[in-house]
Amino acid sequence: MKYLFEIAYKGTNYHGWQRQKNAMTVQQMVEEAFSKIMRTEISILGSGRTDTGVHCEQQFFHIETESEIPDADRLLFKINNYLPEDIAIKNAALVSDNAHARFSAFSRSYEYRMTLVKDPFNAPLRYFFNRPLDIKTMNEAAALLIGKQDFECFSRVKTEVNNFFCDITEAKWVLEGDNLTFYISANRFLRGMVRAIVGTLLKVGLGKITVNQFQEIIDSKDRKNAGAAAPAQGLFLTKVVYPQDIFIN
Secondary structure (H helix, E strand, C coil), rough: EHHHEEEEEHHHHHHCCCCCCCCCHHHHHHHHHHHHHHHCCCEEEEEECCCCCCCCEEEEEEECCCCCCCCCCHHHHHHHHHCCCCCEEEEEEEEEECCCCCCCCEEEEEEEECCCCCCCCCCCCECCCCCCCCCHHHHHHHHHCCEECCCCCCCCCCCCCCEEEEEEEEEEEEEEEEEEEEEEEECCCCCHHCCCCCHHHHHCCCCCCCCCHHHHHHCCCHHHCCCCCCCCCHEEEEEEEEEEEHCCC
């Protein structure tokens, strides 16, 4: 049997999602919790990986079991009691045998959250940026991201992928009071991609590069031409979408 679980976590205290030998990760914490409660070794596979310090409002992972879980709600209650307060398993669903947490997902959304005024309560979850930004021009540049394109210029170097093409369906900045948020959705994302995009768009907002130069960076397919990655604390994975036919009612 295969189950898909929804999870949320604050990434401040973790070295990303994926298990590592010498660092605490979200995957390790969750696998240890499941193995403890289910009294057997459990491995999980996530819908994607997040970097050190990145947060997640909606992520998914799947596990495989030899038999049906008789009371999934009770299992979630026990696991959430075992997990630390910055990780929460939100629900579980029985899915088809060919469903896959990573490969079945067809859309993912991120938000990069900033605050334009110093706020000690926002500090762990928003990037404080106090220089004037031309948001209108930033949105003109962001519009150039829409569509299926090669985004190697925003990918972490030495990434093991078959190609650098992503189909971006949304990319925009929204200012609400003192909070500035970048919204981006695509079928897939490359490692470090969103933070690299944000860092480059901030250069547009500061007047350091033009909209035309932003397009030239995309066309160059060279990470060295893009801006530095924005800090991890402002990045949230917010939504992962699956086809309904993988779920078993």
